[in-house]
Structure formats: structure tokens, C-alpha cells
Amino acid sequence: MTLQNRVLPTGEITAQAFRGTLMGNRGILHGADQRLKTARWSHPHWVTCRLKYKDWHRPVMTPHNYTELFFLDECTALxxxxxxxxxxxxKDYSLFKQAFMAANTTRNLSETDRLMQQSRVLPNRAQRRYQAPIETLPDGSFILHQNAPRLLWQSHLLLCEGGAYTSKIPRPAHGPVTVLTPAPTVAALAHGYRPALHQSARHLLPL
Incomplete structure (x- = not known):
């Protein structure tokens, strides 16, 4: 059974077979049958972790333990x-915290997580999205373009689908777009945080 634990840039948690490069934690979301319950988080500290750390290992979706979520790359997780x-x-945490706090004037981790919670979900649990001029968005931001999630990187928009970046089109010079990446995180990207890219994106980009 393919588990429902792959997270898309749109915030959807899907059952897909692609292998991610990062693991995420929002608390316990699954039951003993390894199926997701109604809740999509149980605490506000949404983190991304390395797939391997020291010698820690356990079966995925162990009962009464946090639900392992997986992301294609860090841009998707953000x-x-x-x-x-x-x-x-x-190291990445320290760099992100520095950029996030400088951009958003939060003073500590509690304030950071509180602001992130407010900016990423609506009261109905849907992803919070907003409009912004594309020319103001930094590399690493995700937008909706032609009803599909695309990553802004350099002068390109990269289509994210099926566990990879599959194609690119030129980035428009200006105009309003729907932004998927939460606004405070976009501000952190603009302040210099550099997220890791999946190798499929690098194959599409000029060297």
C-alpha cells in the first residue's frame, strides 16, 4: 500500500510513490491502520529533517508516534x-532563523512558529495563498501558474509534478501571481536564505 505521506507545494498530502529528499513532522496524524485521520497537524512546529540522522531508524507511521511526511525538496517543504x-x-536552521527573524522581526522560535502557523493555513485548513507581483518574488518561491505549481528560479518557472521538476518556461517579467509559499517565508528567501533544490531541477537549469 502506498502511504498518504507525500506533501506537494500546494499543501496537499498525497499517496504517491516518489522518494523525497526531506522528511517532515507536524505531529501524529495517522491511526493504527497507517491512514491519515482528519487532522493535518497536531502542533505548530512544522519542521523538515534529514532522511538519515545518526543511527536512528524506525518503521514509517509507527502507532502513537509522529507521522513521517516527505517532500521532493526544500522549496516544496517551504x-x-x-x-x-x-x-x-x-546549520540550515540557523541560517533560516537568521533570515526569517531579520525579515519578519520575530524575536524567538515561538514567535516564528506562531507567525508561520498564521501564514500557512486558513481556518478551514486549506493552504493560505495570496497575490503578489512576480517581479517582487525571490528565487525559491512557489506560485500557481496555469493551475499548476511552479518554482521561481533565476529566469525560469519550473513545473513540479509526479515527484520531479519536469519542464521549464520563461519567467514573466511582471504581473500578479498566486503565491503558495507563505509570505513570511518568502521574506526570509528575499533576505538571503538559499533552499536546496532537487536534482531534477538542476538538470533543467543552465550550468
Whole structure:
């Protein structure tokens, strides 16, 4: 059975077979049958972790333990509202925290997670999206373009589908777009945080 634990840039948690490069944690979301319940989070500390850390290992979706979620790459995880883990990704966490706090004037991790929670989901649990001029968005931001999630990187829009970046089109010079990545995280990207890209994106980009 393909488990429902792959997270898309649109915030959807799907049952797909692609292998991600990061694991996420929002708390316990599954039951003993390894199926997701109604809740899509049980705490506001949405983190992304390395797939391997020290010698830690356990079966996925163990009863009474947090639900392992998986992301294609960090840009996808940021769009879904996650941030780096302070334990297994301490260097990335420190860089993200520095950029996020400078951009959003939060003073500590509690304020950061509170602001992220407010900016990523609506009261009905849907992803919170907003409009912005494309010319103001930094590399690493996800937008909806032609009803599909696309990553802004350099002068391109990269289509994300089926567990990979599959094609690119030129990035429009200006105009309003629907942004998937939460606004405070976009601000952190604009302040210099550089997310890791999946190798399929690098195959589409010029060297």
C-alpha cells in the first residue's frame, strides 16, 4: 500500500510513490491502520529533517508516534509551510532563523512558529495563498501558474509534478501571481536564505 505521506507545494498530502529528499513532522496524524485521520497537524512546529540522522531508524507511521511526511525538496517543504529542524539540520536552521527573524522581526522560535502557523493555513485548513507581483518574488518561491505549481528560479518557472521538476518556461517579467509559499517565508528567501533544490531541477537549469 502506498502511504498518504507525500506533501506537494500546494499543501496537499498525497499517496504517491516518489522518494523525497526531506522528511517532515507536524505531529501524529495517522491511526493504527497507517491512514491519515482528519487532522493535518497536531502542533505548530512544522519542521523538515534529514532522511538519515545518526543511527536512528524506525518503521514509517509507527502507532502513537509522529507521522513521517516527505517532500521532493526544500522549496516544496517551504511552500507547504515547514522550516528546517534545529537538531538534524542545525546549520540550515540557523541560517533560516537568521533570515526569517531579520525579515519578519520575530524575536524567538515561538514567535516564528506562531507567525508561520498564521501564514500557512486558513481556518478551514486549506493552504493560505495570496497575490503578489512576480517581479517582487525571490528565487525559491512557489506560485500557481496555469493551475499548476511552479518554482521561481533565476529566469525560469519550473513545473513540479509526479515527484520531479519536469519542464521549464520563461519567467514573466511582471504581473500578479498566486503565491503558495507563505509570505513570511518568502521574506526570509528575499533576505538571503538559499533552499536546496532537487536534482531534477538542476538538470533543467543552465550550468
Amino acid at each position: 511552500a507547504a509551510g515547514h522550516r528546517p529542524c534545529g537538531l538534524c539540520r542545525h
